[in-house]
Amino acid sequence: MRNCIAEVLASVVGDRWALLIVRDTALGLRRFDQLQASTGAPRQVLSDRLHRLTEAGLLATRPYRRPGQRSRHEYVLTEAGIDLLPVLSALSDWGERHLAEGALPEIVYRHSSCGGRVTATLQCECGERIDPHGRLIAEVRS
Template sequence: MTCTLSETLAVVGERWALLIVREVALGLRRFDELRAATGAPRGVLSDRLQRLIAAGVLATRDYRVPGSRARQEYVLTEAGLDLLPVLAAFSDWGEKHLVDGGVPEVVYRHTGCGGRVTARLVCECGGDADVHERVIAQVNR
């Protein structure tokens, strides 16, 4: 059996990985932009970007500034886009348990109406799953 949580953490559980995903989702695409936004050291950022590319979370595409050599920018793949609910969930948790009335740095919003996006557990039947009453973890070993 495969422990999907363990494998997921091996991809995005390292320091900086989810911050990089967040910044790319916010529209930053270039190495120096990501470095400035995250504060990650150059070597660490390079390593995390390569790991996220190898895991299929990010992809690269070429761009060229006129008069300059071709460079690469980073974009989210479908797997990277699928991490956005995880980022929203982490943000919700941090706002609830860590921030004392402060304003969160990033708020996730629906582009259609501008409303705030939050994460929630939904059962395959379509109903909301209340973690205090109806959610259990099942081990398939």
């Protein structure tokens, strides 16, 4: 299947650095040095991924200036970037269940109002939650 959505998605966020940048930007880290310290990405790699995520419309830049320094840019999630957060939550859930038995997740997504844990679920547009082991049908479009 050429040009399927999974292929396009993988080309944009299909590497370690891109997902970490989206996650950390969602957590409030917006400046280059903050993102580099948090992700551990080499400067050139981080610069490339920030450019790629901005070009793809997941991040936007806005200028800021510290007193006595030149103007710089910080990064914020766009609506498209925010829409990736359930994907990150789902990946975190999956990793906790299948990759690191007994290990605690590095980040737990919580509801700011009640503090409850946020998890990703499959839900039909009718509102019914779907059991992926039972009543899920995948349709291949051509």
